[in-house]
Amino acid sequence: MRLDLWLAAPLAHALGRALAHFLWQGAVVAAALRVLLFLGEERSSRWRHQAATACLLALPVAFGITLALSLGRSHSIAVLPAPAPRMVFTPVIAQGAPAAPVDWLAWLAPVWMSGVILFYAFRLAGWVRVDRMRRCGVCAAPPEWQQRLGELAAAVRVSQPVELLESCLAGVPQVIGYWRPVILMPLGALAGLSVQQVEAILIHELAHIRRADYLVGIAQSLIEGLFFFHPAAWWISAVVRAEREYACDDVVVALRPDARAYAAALTTLEQSRWVAGYAAAAANGGNLVRRIRRLLGEPAPERIPTARASALAGALVLVAAVATALVMWPPARSFAQAPAPAESAADKQEPAQGIEPARRSLEELEGALAGRQQEIKEAEQAIKQAQETLRRNAAEIQRSLRNGDGHSGDFAQAEEQMRKMEATLKEFESRAGESHELLDEQRMATLLKRLAAQQAGKSQQLQEVEKQLQELSNGKVDEALRQEQQQLARADQALQKARAAFSDQSFAEIEKELQQAEKVEKEFEQGVAIGVARASKYWGQGNEGALAQAGQSSRPQSPAELGLAYQKWLNEDVAYLITDQERRDFLALNSDADRDQFIEKFWQRRDPPGSGPNVFKQEYYRRIAYANEHFASSVPGWKTDRGRIYITYGPPDQISVSMTKNVLRQVWRYTHIDGLGYDIEAEFTDTGKTDDFHMTAAPASHGAYWQVMTGASDAAGSDAQSLRGRGFPAVAYPVRAYRPSLTQVLVGPYPDDASLAKAKAALEAEGFHPVRAQ
Amino acid sequence: MAKSNELPRPTDAELEILTVLWSRGPATVRDVHSTISRRRPAHYTTVLKLMQIMTDKGLVKRDEKQRAHIYSASRPREWTQRQLAGDLLERAFAGSASSLLVGALAARKASAAELAELRKLVGGYEDKP
DSSP states (O other), X not given: OOHHHHHHSHXXXXXXXXXXXXXXXXXHHHHHHHHHHHHTTTSOHHHHHHHHHHHHHHHHHHHHHHHHHHHHHXXXXXXXXXXXXXXXXXXXXXXXXXXXXXXXHHHHHHHHHHHHHHHHHHHHHHHHXXXXXXTSSEEEOOHHHHHHHHHHHHHHTOOSOOEEEEESSOSSOEEEOSXXXXXXXXXXXXXXXXXXXXXXXXXXXXXXHHTTHHHHHHHHHHHHHHTTTOHHHHHHHHHHHHHXXXXXXXXXHHHOOOHHHHHHHXXXXXXXXXXXXXXXXXXXXOOHHHHHHHHHTOOOOOHHHHHHHHHHHHHHHHHHHHHXXXXXXXXXXXXXXXXXXXXXXXXXXXXXXXXXXXXXXXXXXXXXXXXXXXXXXXXXXXXXXXXXXXXXXXXXXXXXXXXXXXXHHHHHHHHHHHHHHHHHHHHHHHHHHHHHHHHHHHHHHHHHHHHHHHHHHHHHHHHHHHHHHHHIIIIIHHHHHHHHHHHHHHHHHHHHHHHHHHHHHHHHHHHHHHHHHHHHHHHHHHHHHHHHHHHHHHHHHHOOHHHXXXXXHHTTSOTTXXXXXXXXXXXXXXXXXXXXXXXXXXXXXXXXXXXXXXXXHHHHHHSOTTSOTTHHHXXXXXXXXXXXXXXXXXXXXXXSHHHHHHHHHOSXXXXXXXXXXXXXXXXXXXXXXXTTEEEEEEEEEEOSSSSSOEEEEEEEETTTOEEEEEEEHHHHHHHHHHHHHTTOXXXXXXXXXXXXXXXXXXXXXXXXXXXXXXXXXXXXXXXXXXXXXO | OHHHHHSOXXXXXXXXXXXXXXXXXXXXXXXXXXXXXXXXXXXXXXXXXXXXXXXXXXXXEEEOSSSSXXXXXXXXXXXHHHHHHTOHHHHHHHHXXXXXXXXXXXXXXXXHHHHHHHHHHHXXXXXXX
């Protein structure tokens, strides 16, 4: 949240107001406690402790009530404007804009809050440290002492179980916790003191537990944190602590009448603390001397210091009163001025409304002034109250001075102090009166100045508006309108033109473009046909077998006779499938209709019996697509060895891959191929010298085919022929391994293994040896 | 002096053992263990191990003359207290902590003059018949 926004919130102002009021409230409560302690001097420490605790609790209560009242008040002021009495208005020459009002009361809130947070953070850290003390550096007290503590607890009427620990960290006996309290004794204290002394100390600590002083201490810390800025809070808190110890001492003396032993124990402990010497020494710290005097029934020679404390408290009251008197007025100013800037902003937005709003705002300001006068009265009352308090306190001081007879020097000193105080009081009163008058005058002057400034600003704005009006009547608007109309007319014209242009252009031009596009298309088609023809020529030359044949047979035909689609079908699509007879038949056809019919029949013939139409065709084209996608290298996928095998025989049932000496080898295994047999394997190798796998062993079944040799195609062809001549069903199978002319000779198929084995034996007898061992 | 500065600050568990040794004087591991286990469950072996580590660190001394080794704190508790209190954080929050504590003695120490007066008061009383 932004600070300035927050400061503008009613809560910030109300908090600041409550804090300012707390200055005198705290002082009053402190004074009341002083009076109570004075009256109850003969009463028990328990009573005095309760009185001090009540005063301490009164602080947050007073603060809370003031805050609630301030919050309600700031709301009502913001919502309801004060009634407006008439007032004579004299114009004053404007001297620039009035300074923005600073609501410094609202600034108190964030400053106070940061202080509280800081204080609480420190206390939290302290609490963590205290909690650590009950766990660290402690050991259980001897069991006999633990037992003795139980007996003493019963005597003090402590109901919760108390643990007695020896601590090396605690410098003095301490109580930590309330619901599960532990008493920490400094190491050596149990052994170093007499049994009666230790018992006395333990009773003191048990009394703390019985009285829930640990919880009270925490509450005290919280209140101290809230009112850290007020000495009264600290003083009251100190009184609570002191009376608490007195009360516990009283319990000890009630149970163990030997006060001397107890006093000696306290002194010894205090002394041992000096030996340990680790806590920072404070010059005038504890009230132990007073406690021991009290225990021993010695007369307290410290009346004068107490009187000095009272003087201090009196000064405190004075400071609080001055501070309060000063803070009572600024809220009035800030409240009255708060609506003014908003109004002037509104005026700027509506300059033409003229004098009437100014008169209204003047009336409102007068109303606010009346409200301020009311607040001045309240402030005066507060001052009177503070003065009353001061007088009461002075009387009390005098009384306490009277009690401390026998110390004339100190008495004189105190008296002088009091005289000084009175002088200060008088001075303050006169100053307050002066500042009161001064403030009235100043406020009036400021108000008049502000009004004059507003008036001047408004007349200037009025002039401007009139000037604008004149300009308007001079016909500037007419001209602008004319220009506007002209522009509109021009736009209309442009639109019509555009429409006309569109209708003229439309059909003729589109048609022309269409014709041109058709022409270009035709030319393109021609070019493609020529290109294809050339390409197919080269392609046909580079291919063996059926492809070469296709190239040759297509050559005499002109592209116009055999359409590009048919050429592609014949030479690419079904290159591996079509028989020589079919090819011849297809080429003999004359019309595209016949060719289409032929193709349809071609596929129908190959569909397996009982299957749907074009099952074979679909599968075949799928294989081509697969081959193109997966086996493409420098040549299209369907032209590679693997592509050919894949298209012809379909996907293998198993592919095994191996590598030896940088030669990558794939063996495709088919369980069964129609016409070839069972357990067919084809081998492809990639030596790295070329960019693709090449077939090094054509698909062959160990059972049905037998690969006998591999060599140049011519030699293989003649070998196959000679084998056939001797009755072996030998085929020359082209294998494009390392050289394109390489050809395998396969013998088969044989109907079964027995006849193959017979053929094998016969061939081996003739000196043919298998290329690949089974 | 240099050597005493080298002595490490005891951990919380070590401080507990040291507290027992300061409170009871030289003791065996069994003694220390029985004292600690009165407050909280502790394993004998854990205490033994800790005390062996502390011997290595120099925090405790071991007397091996008898069959059961006798351990004692190598520094008086005042020395260690001062060492612990030297911690900046400890010092920063000691004041804040002390105002939360309740006990027989004030959070602040008495001055030397006050102490002298106290001794006079108590002693003077003792002198009376």
